Amino acid sequence: xxxxxxxxxxxxxxxxxxxxxxxxxxxxxxxxxxxxxxxxxxxxxxxxxxxxxxxxxxxxxxxxxxxxxxxxxxxxxxxxxxxxxxxxxxxxxxxxxxxxxxxxxxxxxxxxxxxxxxxxxxxxxxxxxxxxxxxxxxxxxxxxxxxxxxxxxxxxxxxxxxxxxxxxxxxxxxxxxxxxxxxxxxxxxxxxxxxxxxxxxxxxxxxxxxxxxxxxxxxxxxxxxxxxxxxxxxxxxxxxxxxxxxxxxxxxxxxxxxxxxxxxxxxxxxxxxxxxxxx
Numbered sequence: 001x002x003x004x005x006x007x008x009x010x011x012x013x014x015x016x017x018x019x020x021x022x023x024x025x026x027x028x029x030x031x032x033x034x035x036x037x038x039x040x041x042x043x044x045x046x047x048x049x050x051x052x053x054x055x056x057x058x059x060x061x062x063x064x065x066x067x068x069x070x071x072x073x074x075x076x077x078x079x080x081x082x083x084x085x086x087x088x089x090x091x092x093x094x095x096x097x098x099x100x101x102x103x104x105x106x107x108x109x110x111x112x113x114x115x116x117x118x119x120x121x122x123x124x125x126x127x128x129x130x131x132x133x134x135x136x137x138x139x140x141x142x143x144x145x146x147x148x149x150x151x152x153x154x155x156x157x158x159x160x161x162x163x164x165x166x167x168x169x170x171x172x173x174x175x176x177x178x179x180x181x182x183x184x185x186x187x188x189x190x191x192x193x194x195x196x197x198x199x200x201x202x203x204x205x206x207x208x209x210x211x212x213x214x215x216x217x218x219x220x221x222x223x224x225x226x227x228x229x230x231x232x233x234x235x236x237x238x239x240x241x242x243x244x245x246x247x248x249x250x251x252x253x254x255x256x257x258x259x260x261x262x263x264x265x266x267x268x269x270x271x272x273x274x275x276x277x278x279x
Contacts (some may be wrong), residue, residue, distance in 0.1 A: 006133060008247075009040075009061055011098075011263060012103055012139045014033050015252055016133035019076070019197065026114070029076075029104050032061065041209070042095065042096035043095060043129060043248050044064055044065070044094070044097060044099075045063070045092055045093070045094060045097070045181065046066070046089050046092060046093045046094075046101060046120070047060050047066075047091065047092070048084070048087075048091035048092075048243070049061075049068075049084045049091070049101070049103065050084055050086070051083055051084060052083060052084050053080075053082055053083055054068075054070075054082050054084065054103075054105060057103070061101065065097040065098060066095070066097075066098070066099055066100075066101055067098065067099070067100045067101065068100075068101050068103055069101070069102050069103065069203075070102075070105050071089055071102050071103065071104070072086075072103075072104040072105075073104065073106070073107045074104060074106060074107065074209055074223070074224070074243045075103045075107075075109065075110040075111070075170070075172075075225075075239065076106055076108065076223055077164070079106045079144065080106065081106055081107060081109070082105065082108060083105070083106050083107030083113050084103050084104070084105060084106075085103075085104045085105065085106050085224045086103070086104040086224045086225070087101055087103050087104070088101070088102045089101065089103065092240065096226055098248070100120060104162075104224065106268075108173065109212045110122075110170035110172070111134075111153075111170065112158050112169060112170055112171065112173045112245070113133055113134050113135075113168060113169070113171050113211075114129060114133070114152075114166055114167065114168050115130075115133070115135060115161050115167050115168070115169055115173075115175060116123075116129045116132075116133045116135075117154075117163045118130060118151055118154055118177070118253060119151050119152065119153055119154055119159065119161075119162075119163075120150070120151060121150075122149055122150060122151070122203050122208070123140075123149040123150075123151060123179055123209060124149075124176075124207055126177060127150045127203065127206050127207055130175055130261065133171075133256055134172065134249055135172070135174070135175050136172065136173070136174045136202065137174060137175060137176075137177060137202075137206045138173075138174025138175060138176045139174070139176045139177075139211060140141065140176075140179050140206065140207075140209065140210075140211050140245055141176065141179065141180050141182070141245070142175070142181040142245040143178060143179070143180065143181065144180070144181060144183065145180025145181060145182060145183075146180070146182055147180050147182060148180060148181050148182045148185045148244070149179055149180065149181075149209055149244075150179065150180040151177050151178070151180075152178045152179065152180055153178035154175055154176065154177050154178070155173055155175070155176040155178070156173065156175055157169075157173075158175070158217040160173070165243055171217050179209070179244075181245075182268065183248075185244060186209070187241040187242055187244075188209055188241065188242065188243075188244060189239070189240070189241055190206075190208075190209050190210070190234075190236055190237070190238045190239060190240050190241070190242060190248070191204050191205065191208060191238060192234075192238035192239070192266070192270075193205065193231050193234055193238070193248075193250070193262045194231050194232060194233065194234060194238070194259065194262060195229075195259055195263055196230065196265055197222065197230060197231075198226060198229065198231065199229065201234075201250055203229045207239055208247050209244040209245065210242070210244075210245070210246055210247070210248040211245055211246065211248070212247065212250065213247030213248060213249050213252050213253075214247075214249045214250070215249075215252065216249065216250070216251045216252065217229075217252050218232075218251065218252050218253040218258075218275050219253075219254070220254045221252045221253065221254055225254060226252075226263040228254055229252040229253060229254050229257075230252065230253065230254075230256070230259045231252060232251055232252070232253045232259045232263075233247065233251035233262050233266070234248055234249065234250055234251070234252075234266070235249045237266055237270060237273070238266060238270055239270035239273060239274060240273060242261055245249050
C-alpha cells in the first residue's frame with residue numbers, strides 16, 4: 001500500500017508509471033494488429049489449379065485470398081483452350097495470404113506465321129531462318145546432287161513451299177527439307193547433345209545433317225514441363241561417324257543427377273570406341 005500511496009502522491013512517478021503502462025498496451029495492440037493483417041504463423045496450402053478453366057481457378061483463388069497472374073501461354077491441341085497447364089508455386093506449397101500464383105494457360109488457337117522461303121540456302125542457314133521464324137525441321141531428305149547440304153526443296157504438310165506462296169502455318173510446325181548430297185560425301189561426326197534441352201539438341205543435330213528420330217519422355221516430362229527437361233541419353237552415341245540423314249533417338253529426364261551420370265558414361269563409351277578405332 002505504501003508504494004501505491006507514494007506513486008499517487010508523486011507526480012513524476014505517476015506519469016512514469018502511466019507512460020510505461022501505455023507503452024505496454026500499445027506494443028500488445030500492435031502485435032495483435034500485425035498478427036491479424038499478416039496472419040503471422042499461418043500459411044495457405046496452394047490449391048491445384050491444373051486442368052481448371054481460368055474462371056474457376058480465379059474463383060477458388062479469391063476464396064483463399066490468393067492472386068492469380070498469367071505469365072505464359074502454350075497451345076496444346078489435346079487440352080481445352082483457356083485451362084491451366086502449369087502453376088508456380090506448385091500445388092500444396094505453403095504460402096502467405098495475398099501471394100501471387102503464376103499460371104501457364106492453354107491458348108484457344110495456335111499462333112501462325114509465314115513459312116520462310118529457304119530453298120537454295122545452305123542447310124545451316126535454312127535451319128537458322130526457320131528457327132528465327134518459329135519453325136522446326138520435320139525431316140531431312142537427302143538426294144544425289146552436286147553440292148552437299150544445299151536445300152533443293154521445302155515442304156509443309158506434304159505440299160511444296162514456293163517463294164510466291166506466302167504460306168502460313170502454326171509456329172512450331174516442322175518443315176521437311178530436301179537436301180543435296182554429293183557422290184562420296186564423307187560421314188559426319190555425331191555431336192554430343194546430352195545435357196541440352198530438346199530444342200537445342202535438335203538444332204545441333206540438324207545443323208550437321210542428322211535427323212531426329214524418336215524422342216522418349218522420361219517420368220514427369222510432358223509438353224508443359226518440356227522446357228525443364230534435359231537429354232540424358234542419345235543413340236547413336238556421340239563421337240562416332242554416320243551417314244548424312246541418319247536418325248538419332250533422344251531420351252529426356254527432369255533428373256539432373258541422371259543427366260550427370262549418363263553424361264559421364266557416354267563420355268567413357270566414346271573414349272573406348274575411339275581407342276578401338278585407332279588400334
